[in-house]
């Protein structure tokens with residue numbers, strides 16, 4: 619799929635809907651962390667996110683057993699995320715976790731700590747330029 623995304627940020631409204639629709643409270647953090655932080659979640663939730671509700675039902679605790687429809691409803695709201703490869707199949711879930719691992723392993727610019735760089739201790743091009751400008755000003759007595 620060419621329209622896959624690598625970042626999702628659930629809104630407060632999305633999170634509020636978990637309670638509203640009846641997703642058990644002990645699942646809210648995991649569900650949010652899966653989408654926002656690419657975090658691996660338990661067997662049951664993984665199966666839900668893989669769109670395998672039949673197997674998920676077999677793994678459900680007493681609360682989740684009665685909440686399968688709530689997950690359907692909530693995930694229906696997240697259907698754009700499904701189209702973008704964030705959930706909906708085993709492959710989508712694996713891809714989402716892989717992106718998370720890659721993000722965690724990324725080496726960041728030592729100054730802004732936002733832009734990925736190739737080696738530890740390196741600066742991104744923007745911070746390098748800013749540093750060069752400061753050096754120039756210092757040398758020229760500003």
Ligand SMILES: [Zn+2]
Pocket residue numbers: 727728729730731732733741742743744745746
């Ligand atoms: Zn930087």
